[in-house]
Amino acid sequence: MSTPSAQRPAITVKPADVRYPALSRGFNQRWIAAPEYVRMVTTPQGVAAALSEAVNQPAADPARTRVTVRSGGHCYEDFVCGDDVRVILDVSPMCGMYYDAAMEAWCVEAGATNWHVYSHLFPRSGRALPAGSCYSVGLGGHITGGGYGLLSRQAGLTVDYLYAVEVAVVTERRTVDLVVATRDDPDPDRRDLWWAHTGGGGGNFGVVTRFWFRDLPTPPRHVLLTARSWDWKGFTQEQFTHLVSAYGEYFAAHQDPGTAAGRLFTLLTLTHSNGGRNQIGLVAQVDAESDDPDEDEGAAAMLGFLEAVDGPKTGASKPMAWSAAEHGPIQDAWHPRLMPWLTATQALNGSGQNRCGKYKSAYLRRPFSPRQIEAMWDYLGNNAHQDYDNPEAVIQIDSYGSAVNRPPRDTAVPQRDSILKMQYQVYWRRPSDADPGHPERHLAWIRDTYQATFADTGGVPVIGGRTDGCYINYPDLDLNDPEWNTSAQPWSQLYYKDAYPRLRRVKARWDPLNVFRHGQSVEPDPDMGD
Structure with missing residues (x-):
């Protein structure tokens, strides 16, 4: 070790x-x-x-x-x-991990990536973080924003296992202290500092150096993994509506992590049609010990899910052949493949190519409305932005909830009753460092698409009703702009809901000089000053 x-x-x-x-x-x-x-x-x-x-x-x-x-x-x-x-x-050179007997917890340095945890922590301990599928994402940001991944519907969020955090903080005198804060810390200020790192976002309070995790979950011994796609060419609006509706309704109905269907995790990648030359992608994973639905609950759950979304009403799917968003193609997996959990995680790993990007997010508490589905159909190359044909424009819909919605303790992640999580993505290349690659048309597409999807609520997924705000780890400065956010809810409420006032108090206490600031950093509480 x-x-x-x-x-x-x-x-x-x-x-x-x-x-x-x-x-x-x-x-x-x-x-x-x-x-x-x-x-x-x-x-x-x-x-x-x-x-x-x-x-x-x-x-x-x-x-x-x-x-x-x-x-x-x-x-x-x-x-x-x-x-x-x-x-x-x-802090990327700080990627070590070891068992800390004094803490009774696994210590992971903040520069470690998701892949460090999967490839190093799991072989040593038999445990895993329920973290993301992109291997190169660093834990310093992933954890502090409330990271999630393919194990989250059965094991919850990464922050649900965070016991302690070490942070370098700047005092009013411009000195620096290394502070270790635990969830059961006798000092309420340090306890608040720990809490702020369970979903308050990275780069807000100090420099995280180490995390300690207790009672990490054991991943499944084997999983079933499938990857399918539908050609956009000939794919009708009726088929699209059925696919997106059935997908949302399935997860609204399966929110019990005690069942295999409640543990099943999926990624639905609605790519831009690119004039019919692109493919819609679907990846699904569930823990199982057999690929026979008559013998294994996981296999039965996989079959039930595929029957719900991939049937006569959506047309015949095909094996996945093309990359989508940040993931490469997973070939030869149309028939669900039984494989060890770590092997499946390796198959899913990816972080995309060197390119520019813009992102937006949304939590869904209920399945999509007909108007939302119609907006997505229109802006994925059908009735809107007809001159836009970028194959790397994507609306990704992840299954969510289940164990996430039954947190074991208080955290700063307030979205705990959602069933789906959305990530809008668009990518383009820049010819050189001096040439940004004409981003205007790409930004116009993602902004218009997002605003159309949530047109009934001010162009953003407001707190309350069908939606529940946005994910801080997918930051979007457009939420600050009244041109794109015409709701009455500011960016801080969309990310943090009722947790924001407490985060502001933590900010004032631990970063009194506002050293760690950016376009959406937590604002210090002015009432905490002298």
Whole structure:
């Protein structure tokens, strides 16, 4: 087992360094920063030292004053790699994990990725985090926003297992403290700091260095995995309506994690039709020990789901042949394949190509309305934006809820009665660092599509009724803009609901100088000041 090294020197990467162009950007090539330097930090003590140095240095350029932190680099907006960033603290070298007997918990450093956890923690412990399917997502952001994945309908969210967090915080005197906060901490301020990292979002309160997890779930020994697709060519509006309706109705009816159907997880990828040249994709996974529905509850659940969504009313599906969104094609899996859980996770792993992107999200508490389905049909290349033919424009609908909706304890994730989770995505390439690749038409498509889907509620999935707001790990600055959010609910309510006032108090207590700020950072509570 690995243990954290006490003496791993930090590395400073400046503009003349060969590594600088790669380290001054993240997954989303839309955002490229020009910081004074990137500091590759390797230990909690090194984080504290680097943060102290950064916040006490004068800025060479008064337009670049922010200090940001990166683990996996998957921030979708310019919160890490913006034009106003002076220093990036990169914790990706901190990817160790070990059992901490004193904490009675597994410790995972904040730079570890989803794939580190799957490929290292599971073989050592037989346990797993119910985390995401994109292997390169860093836990520093994934956990703090309330990360979820294919095990979540049977095991809940990653934050449901978080026992402790270590954070480098900046005091009013511009000194830096390393604070370990636990969920049963006797100090209420530290207990609040722990709570804020169970869904309050990354980059809000300090630099996370380590997480500790207790009672992690055991993943299934085997799963059934299937991947199917429908050709857009000849796919009718009636077939589309049946597919999306049946998909939502199935998960509305199967929300008991004590059943195999309640544990089944799926990804429905509604790609842009691209003039009929694209495919709609479907991936489904359920724990099982046999592919015979007469012998195994998981196999029966898979069969029942496929009968609901893939039948005569949707036309004949085919094996998946093309990549969709952030996942590559899973071939030879039209017939559900029985395989070990880790093997299936490897088949699903992916993080997409080097490209620019824009994202939006929504929680659904009930199946889609006819108007919502019609809007999605129209904007996926049928009746709206007829001149737009980007095959990398996607509405992804994930199954959700079940065990997520029965949290074991209080967390900062407030959306706990949803059945579906949506992610709108659009991708394009930039010809060079100096050329952003004409993003206007791509931004117009995703904005118009999203606004049309939720036209009845101000262009956004408001809290209450059919929808329940948005996911902070899929940040969207359009929620701040009255042109695109005409509801009465601000971005903070859409992400955090009633948890936001408490998050503001935590922010004022632990980041009094508002060092960690961006376009949607938690705003300090002014009543907490002197």
